[in-house]
Amino acid sequence: MSSEKGLGNYEIHKKIFTKDMRKDYTILIPQMAPIHFELMEAAVRSCGYNAVLLRECTQKTVETGLKYVNNDACYPSILVTGQMIEALQSGKYDLNKTALIISQTGGGCRATNYIGFIRKALKDAGFENIPVISFNIVGMEKMPGFKITIPLVDKLLKMVVYGDLLQKLLTKNRAYEVHKGETQKLFDTWMDKCKKLLTKSTNKEFKQSIYDMVADFEKIELDTSTPKPRVGIVGEVLIKYHPFGNNHVAELLEKEGAEVILPDFMGFVKFMCTHKITFNTLLNTNKTSSKLMKIAIKLIDILEKDEKIALANSKKGYLPPCDIWHLEDKVKDILSIGNQTGEGWFLTAEMIEYIEHDIPNIICVQPFACLPNHVVGKGVIKAIREKYSEANISPVDYDPGASETNQTNRIKLLMTVAKDNLAMKLKEKQAIDRENEADDVEKVKNADKLKT
Ligand code: SF4
Structure with a gap:
């Protein structure tokens, strides 16, 4: 001792x-x-x-x-x-x-x-x-x-890939499933399978399981005739995932008619890997650890390759795993990548990632007494809104005594704006479609006239 x-x-x-x-x-x-x-x-x-x-x-x-x-x-x-x-x-x-x-x-x-x-x-x-x-x-x-051995790290990284994938497949399909409860049932089945695969599987079996999992979720029948506003959640790592910590924000959003998007955990892992690289770039600290971390990010990207392919082959519109270098580049317009404390620049980057993927509605969960994430969360919202006019972002505070009513009101307000914006977008799209249709009819008429 x-x-x-x-x-x-x-x-x-x-x-x-x-x-x-x-x-x-x-x-x-x-x-x-x-x-x-x-x-x-x-x-x-x-x-x-x-x-x-x-x-x-x-x-x-x-x-x-x-x-x-x-x-x-x-x-x-x-x-x-x-x-x-x-x-x-x-x-x-x-x-x-x-x-x-x-x-x-x-x-x-x-x-x-x-x-x-x-x-x-x-x-x-x-x-x-x-x-x-x-x-x-x-x-x-x-x-x-x-x-922390290599087999342990290998299993932990694979568990993050499985977790990210299961999370995406669950929230997307649950939002539109025709047969209520079907997604959760399949999710539970795959959760058990993944646990077994993590215990004992070869790399080949791991790869194959990614395609099998996505293929199984593809079979779930969806009704997308009425699109729902897509709402992304960002914020401090525990509060954004922990349902008790965020007063079940994902559940509340779904009840309010949203399709919920939760960020990949692997994005956070990649962000952590960039620390040593950034230190070395900005402060000339240690070239070797910087190089090692670049290799680590490359290896993670390789591990995510099959997930990317499987999701890209689907027509359901899943958010792909993030490209950390692209996000790092994009975020520089808003804040310095020297912001590494807490979720650091990555929290801001996640908001940009959502907006770039047509998810303009964002809940930024802010835990009490978390100064770093107030800076890179609430603190950048104005700058993001100036750059991306479609952004509909709402910061929501969470603490042991925070009023649930305040949280719910903020979320409901965000959803009202999200629904109005979506309705307007759909109207505009319909008007464009009608115009295109009229143009096509006109073209056919003109072609017929020329023939006669
Ligand atoms: S200060 Fe913020 S980022 Fe750090 S542990 Fe607490 S909540 Fe998380």
Whole structure:
């Protein structure tokens, strides 16, 4: 056990996750993105760890978080810590054989320091003996019992591809399915298949499964005779995916008649990979790590190739995986790519990506006390609107006490504008179609006259 001294006599003992613990310890993973993390649990388990995803999140979780984290901390850190302490207090886990895991991004925001919050909360709640594993690829904290190996990275990247694909197939088909519930049923079937494939499959089987999955979803009958406004969600990584964290925003939007688009998780991974490259470009820091990250992005692009082809072959109009270099280039008109804290420039870029793909309606979810994402989210909306006149963006705040009524009103207002804009666009299209039709009739008449 090593120790970290804080102010005064406050001392935190860092419990080490040893190699021996790997055999019989349960590792608890806090929820962040339900589709992806469901798969992540299977991927981590297949590498020999007894990982358990903490699926439940309730108001009690928030209250537990608030009890152990200072209330000026960002909302995601309250939720994450709350989940962990609640699980340890639940009596479900053997406290002598339980560890926690949390990611550390290595950036300037709290995501790097969650681990400190968590260790303090553990001490205050009487769980100082619980080891906390840091999941990071930037050489921060290391624990001898948990290693980021090539097979683990390979499985995690494949789980992100599966998660992104399942997410797209689910939201698009669910919005227009003729037989209610059909999409969810197929989604559940493929979720199980993907978990098995992540446990044991060759690269060839992985590739084939991508095409098979898209082909299966192609069979779902859709009724697109009445187009729905497409609404994209952007924002802080936990709040945009975590249904409890965002008060079920995707569900609410669907009820209001939208087709919901959620961003790919892989985009965020690629953005993280650009950090070292940008540092080196702007500050001349380290050429080698910059080169390595360029290779990493290339490898991810190769991994996504079959997903891109399978989606492009579909006529349903799915959003393709992002080209991070194109987005980086585009975003420079709005802000500097030196903005890397939190979701950094990528949050702004996601809005541009949506608009470029004819998704002008955007909900920007903003967690309480998240300064970095207020800068690159709410802070750029005016500049985006000036550049893209069709943009219909609404920032929505989320925090432990935020009024649900305010959130709902904002979302309903965005939907009213979205529906009006879509109706106007369809009218304009019909008028153009009628004009073209009249032109065609005129051309036929003229051709007939010439003949006679
Ligand atoms: S990005 Fe914002 S919400 Fe996320 S950890 Fe950092 S400060 Fe908290």
